[in-house]
Amino acid sequence: MGKNMGTLQQITLYIALCGFISPSSAFSWNNCTIRTPLKDIQPKVLCYKMGFFKIPLIPRNTRILDVSFNAFAQIQIGDFNQLSNLQELNISSNKISQIQEGALDNLSNLSHLNLASNRLQGISRGMLHGLTNLLVLRLDYNYIQDIEESAFSTLQNLKVLNLTKNHLYYIEKIKPVLASLFLEELYIGSNHFDAFYSYEMSTKPLALKRLDFSNNPLATFQLTDNVFPTLSHLDLSYCGQNGTMTWNITDKTFFTSVKTLYFMDVHMSGQNAANVIQSFKNFLNKIRLNANVQLNKTNLLLNACSSVLQVVRLSANKIKHLTDHMFDPCSNLTELDLGDNEISQLSPSMFRGFTQLKRLRLQINKLTRITNSFQMLFTLEFIDLSRNCINMLTCDDFANLTQVKTLYLYSNKISIINSCLFKDLKSLEVLNLGTNNLLRIGDAFSNGPHSLLDLQLHFNKLSKIEKYTFRNVSQLNILSLQDNQISIIEDHAFEGLNNLTSLLLSSNKISAKTLTKHYNVFSGMPNLKNLDLYVNGISFTDDQLKYPPFKDLKQLRVLALHSQRRGIGKIPSNLLQGLSSLEMFYAGNTNLAHLSPDTFQSSPQLWFLDLSKNALSEDHSIPTELFHPISKLTTLILSRTQLRSLNFLLNANLSRLSTLKARGNEIDSINKTLIQSLPRLEVLDLEKNTFTCDCTNAFFIDWAKNSNSTQVVYLNKYMCSYPSSLRGMSLSSFNTESCTLNIDFICFLCSTIVVIFTLLSSFIWHFLRFQVVYAYYLFLAFLYDSKKKQNGSTFQYDAFISYNNKDEPWVMEELIPKLEGEQGWRLCLHHRDFEPGRPIIDNIIDGIYSSRKTICLITRNYLKSNWCSSEVQVASFRLFDEQKDVLILVFLEDIPTHQLSLYHRMRKLVKKRTYLRWPKPGEDTKVFWQKLKMALETKEGHKSDHMMKL
Ligand SMILES: *[C@@H]1O[C@H](CO)[C@@H](O)[C@H](O)[C@H]1NC(C)=O
Ligand SMILES: *[C@@H]1O[C@H](CO)[C@@H](O)[C@H](O)[C@H]1NC(C)=O
Numbered sequence: 001m002g003k004n005m006g007t008l009q010q011i012t013l014y015i016a017l018c019g020f021i022s023p024s025s026a027f028s029w030n031n032c033t034i035r036t037p038l039k040d041i042q043p044k045v046l047c048y049k050m051g052f053f054k055i056p057l058i059p060r061n062t063r064i065l066d067v068s069f070n071a072f073a074q075i076q077i078g079d080f081n082q083l084s085n086l087q088e089l090n091i092s093s094n095k096i097s098q099i100q101e102g103a104l105d106n107l108s109n110l111s112h113l114n115l116a117s118n119r120l121q122g123i124s125r126g127m128l129h130g131l132t133n134l135l136v137l138r139l140d141y142n143y144i145q146d147i148e149e150s151a152f153s154t155l156q157n158l159k160v161l162n163l164t165k166n167h168l169y170y171i172e173k174i175k176p177v178l179a180s181l182f183l184e185e186l187y188i189g190s191n192h193f194d195a196f197y198s199y200e201m202s203t204k205p206l207a208l209k210r211l212d213f214s215n216n217p218l219a220t221f222q223l224t225d226n227v228f229p230t231l232s233h234l235d236l237s238y239c240g241q242n243g244t245m246t247w248n249i250t251d252k253t254f255f256t257s258v259k260t261l262y263f264m265d266v267h268m269s270g271q272n273a274a275n276v277i278q279s280f281k282n283f284l285n286k287i288r289l290n291a292n293v294q295l296n297k298t299n300l301l302l303n304a305c306s307s308v309l310q311v312v313r314l315s316a317n318k319i320k321h322l323t324d325h326m327f328d329p330c331s332n333l334t335e336l337d338l339g340d341n342e343i344s345q346l347s348p349s350m351f352r353g354f355t356q357l358k359r360l361r362l363q364i365n366k367l368t369r370i371t372n373s374f375q376m377l378f379t380l381e382f383i384d385l386s387r388n389c390i391n392m393l394t395c396d397d398f399a400n401l402t403q404v405k406t407l408y409l410y411s412n413k414i415s416i417i418n419s420c421l422f423k424d425l426k427s428l429e430v431l432n433l434g435t436n437n438l439l440r441i442g443d444a445f446s447n448g449p450h451s452l453l454d455l456q457l458h459f460n461k462l463s464k465i466e467k468y469t470f471r472n473v474s475q476l477n478i479l480s481l482q483d484n485q486i487s488i489i490e491d492h493a494f495e496g497l498n499n500l501t502s503l504l505l506s507s508n509k510i511s512a513k514t515l516t517k518h519y520n521v522f523s524g525m526p527n528l529k530n531l532d533l534y535v536n537g538i539s540f541t542d543d544q545l546k547y548p549p550f551k552d553l554k555q556l557r558v559l560a561l562h563s564q565r566r567g568i569g570k571i572p573s574n575l576l577q578g579l580s581s582l583e584m585f586y587a588g589n590t591n592l593a594h595l596s597p598d599t600f601q602s603s604p605q606l607w608f609l610d611l612s613k614n615a616l617s618e619d620h621s622i623p624t625e626l627f628h629p630i631s632k633l634t635t636l637i638l639s640r641t642q643l644r645s646l647n648f649l650l651n652a653n654l655s656r657l658s659t660l661k662a663r664g665n666e667i668d669s670i671n672k673t674l675i676q677s678l679p680r681l682e683v684l685d686l687e688k689n690t691f692t693c694d695c696t697n698a699f700f701i702d703w704a705k706n707s708n709s710t711q712v713v714y715l716n717k718y719m720c721s722y723p724s725s726l727r728g729m730s731l732s733s734f735n736t737e738s739c740t741l742n743i744d745f746i747c748f749l750c751s752t753i754v755v756i757f758t759l760l761s762s763f764i765w766h767f768l769r770f771q772v773v774y775a776y777y778l779f780l781a782f783l784y785d786s787k788k789k790q791n792g793s794t795f796q797y798d799a800f801i802s803y804n805n806k807d808e809p810w811v812m813e814e815l816i817p818k819l820e821g822e823q824g825w826r827l828c829l830h831h832r833d834f835e836p837g838r839p840i841i842d843n844i845i846d847g848i849y850s851s852r853k854t855i856c857l858i859t860r861n862y863l864k865s866n867w868c869s870s871e872v873q874v875a876s877f878r879l880f881d882e883q884k885d886v887l888i889l890v891f892l893e894d895i896p897t898h899q900l901s902l903y904h905r906m907r908k909l910v911k912k913r914t915y916l917r918w919p920k921p922g923e924d925t926k927v928f929w930q931k932l933k934m935a936l937e938t939k940e941g942h943k944s945d946h947m948m949k950l
């Protein structure tokens with residue numbers, strides 16, 4: 001009966017749909033995601049790591065395409081026919097060994113092409129021919145040995161070419177590249193050049209600004225013409241062979257434009273290296289000498305430093321000691337990088353020569369003290385002392401440093417900070433004290449620094465934030481206190497932080513009590529925009545709070561409460577009171593089982609809501625009313641929340657929702673009404689759900705494939721879970737055509753039906769007599785029922801018990817004594833109360849209709865038996881017909897949902913409503929009987945009024 005109605009509904013539904021879907025204008029994407037809003041006329045399409053062998057079907061107007069990490073072996077004519085708007089193309093990390101001449105001709109708008117990490121052996125004449133607007137070309141990590149003569153002749157806009165890591169042996173091979181007259185950056189590092197003769201490249205001036213020769217076994221470097229008049233950046237790192245290099249620059253003025261020299265870990269003798277550096281002296285601004293471990297630094301600096309040299313990088317040189325006069329020739333430096341060495345001691349005299357030093361890097365060394373070494377560096381603005389072993393700071397360590405804006409002291413062993421430390425740091429804006437051993441802050445900041453904007457105190461051992469701690473650092477924008485042990489926040493702890501925008505308190509030991517004990521925990525921060533409280537121990541039991549903790553944070557935009565260690569329990573309905581500017585709320589992974597409809601009553605600006613990884617499986621865990629105050633919601637994340645349906649969104653009025661993520665749930669179908677209630681949806685992610693592959697999802701499947709306003713992310717990975725015969729099949733490959741009927745077919749159907757009906761009825765009578773009789777009885781039940789309705793109903797019994805004979809012992813020993821004996825209900829049992837001699841089906845109908853409720857005791861045996869399922873049918877017919885909740889399902893055994901799927905009707909019932917479960921042996925049965933009693937007590941009102949919550 002119900003089934004026929006369903007089919008009829010489907011037929012009408014699909015007739016209505018016929019005019020709606022027009023597949024012609026739409027496109028489908030298989031493994032790609034679109035990053036820009038779909039309405040964007042020039043989308044960015046990401047298809048990396050997808051196993052593609054050729055360019056997939058993507059929107060024609062695509063501007064940026066990433067197909068890296070796939071399995072392309074070649075590019076052929078026609079591959080990019082549709083994509084003439086492409087501006088950026090990344091095909092790196094494929095297996096391309098061949099690009100057909102002309103295959104890229106279509107891409108005249110392309111400005112960036114990345115072909116790195118492929119298997120190209122050469123660049124032929126016509127391969128790049130059409131790329132007339134190309135600016136940047138990456139060909140690094142290929143097997144290129146050869147570049148044909150005019151391969152670059154049409155690339156007149158090329159500015160950057162990367163040929164790093166190829167198989168080039170002779171500088172002559174580079175020559176064709178210079179047909180791109182405006183080439184500015186050329187990277188030819190990590191090839192096999194062992195000699196550079198400038199005349200092999202060119203004798204005329206080139207436009208190059210940056211040239212990377214690094215990692216070549218260069219043994220000869222000869223420059224005989226002024227070919228690099230504009231070169232400003234030269235990289236000679238890791239060059240040289242066996243300690244020697246023939247360095248022959250015929251005119252000293254050839255390198256006058258070079259401002260930056262990378263000279264890291266060269267394979268040269270000290271004398272040779274000094275020689276090379278000498279050619280740049282008096283022009284160079286910046287030199288990097290990393291990992292020149294063997295070379296005499298004092299000597300190198302002597303040859304490099306001049307009045308124009310400003311930056312020296314000496315990181316990673318295993319330097320142990322700095323000698324007193326080492327930097328004497330370099331008094332004009334503005335930046336000195338000594339990071340990543342083995343320096344354990346500083347002395348005030350070694351830096352005394354500097355008069356303009358602004359940035360000093362000493363990170364990753366072995367310093368334990370600072371010993372007043374910076375006292376003369378009046379011009380210093382930036383000091384990095386991170387990742388040392390500093391365990392004590394004295395009042396004079398930063399004396400005289402009135403210009404310092406940034407001080408990094410993180411990853412040391414500092415346990416005490418004294419306020420005198422900051423006495424001269426009048427300009428300090430950023431102070432990073434993270435990852436130290438601070439146990440308390442005390443009055444460290446009681447006298448400023450008043451200019452401080454960013455204070456990092458994360459990863460320490462603070463347990464308490466005392467009253468007025470930050471009152472004198474009132475310029476602070478960011479205060480990071482995450483990863484401490486904070487459990488106590490005193491009243492007015494953050495008072496005075498009038499400019500604070502970000503307060504980071506995640507990963508501490510903050511509890512609900514910390515937040516709600518006083519009235520003023522978060523007072524004094526009127527401009528706070530971002531508050532992180534995730535990974536703490538905040539857990540609520542009350543529905544309402546006496547002191548809502550955030551009430552003063554009128555400007556707060558982002559509140560993160562996710563991942564509370566023991567779960568948040570519930571969100572009190574007034575928790576967010578006062579947060580009238582709240583835009584983003586994170587409440588994932590907090591063991592949340594239910595949300596009060598009033599939760600967002602005071603935060604009408606909310607557009608982002610993350611509730612993922614909670615247990616929201618119950619029917620009203622997320623009430624529709626929750627969404628009524630937040631009509632600006634655009635992003636809703638419900639991934640892994642055990643949801644069985646999204647129907648609570650139907651009347652939520654989410655007319656602006658554009659992103660809905662609900663992956664990893666138990667959703668089996670998406671209906672048309674739901675889709676229509678989300679008119680602005682752009683991104684829908686439903687991967688890893690338990691879809692039913694039948695006509696109930698036909699609309700969704702067609703829509704998902706064809707919609708050109710919504711992107712259903714990774715649709716091709718959605719799998720069928722039901723029916724079991726289709727399990728594992730891809731949802732998108734379910735053939736929906738069989739669900740669609742057209743008008744001609746219906747006319748044809750009408751005429752055929754008459755014929756078939758005649759044939760069928762005789763056939764049915766012949767072979768299916770039993771079922772017909774059964775249907776007849778259902779019809780009787782219907783009549784009986786209408787008669788009852790007219791008479792007004794009085795019930796002979798409280799409950800009809802439907803069970804299998806094999807479960808009789810449980811009924812006799814547990815159920816009857818409890819329900820009839822203790823609780824005093826009148827039960828109808830077939831072995832006792834059925835009238836002998838009457839047809840069984842009459843007895844069943846009578847039994848069910850003269851009882852207020854029907855209790856089904858579900859076991860595997862029950863599901864198998866014929867009569868039991870008729871009982872369920874009659875009862876569920878009554879349920880459907882009277883709109884009354886008469887059915888109580890009691891599971892005596894654990895039956896996994898997938899086993900239920902064989903019993904279609906039962907699965908539907910179980911999915912729709914909650915049910916009782918007989919406790920496992922050893923568990924307490926009190927709660928079970930109490931719930932059963934409550935279920936029996938409920939009067940038959942409207943269905944949803946008394947749906948049990950278990
Ligand atoms: C999509 O990606 C999967 C692997 O991630 C691959 O097996 C499948 O063939 C791809 N689909 C298409 C259409 O290329
Ligand atoms: C050039 O290629 C090398 C090697 O792949 C890479 O590390 C470098 O970042 C590239 N540089 C540019 C500017 O593309």
Ligand SMILES: *[C@@H]1O[C@H](CO)[C@@H](O)[C@H](O)[C@H]1NC(C)=O
Pocket residue numbers: 219241242
């Ligand atoms: C460098 O030394 C290696 C082996 O020690 C030798 O084979 C090679 O020819 C030498 N190269 C030069 C330029 O001397």
Ligand SMILES: *[C@@H]1O[C@H](CO)[C@@H](O)[C@H](O)[C@H]1NC(C)=O
Pocket residue numbers: 222224248249250
């Ligand atoms: C440097 O190169 C020029 C031109 O090839 C040559 O005449 C001169 O002898 C070379 N000098 C040295 C020291 O090799």
Ligand SMILES: *[C@@H]1O[C@H](CO)[C@@H](O)[C@H](O)[C@H]1NC(C)=O
Pocket residue numbers: 296297298299
């Ligand atoms: C390094 O060079 C300087 C100056 O040329 C010299 O005084 C010093 O002794 C050298 N150091 C070593 C270890 O050779």
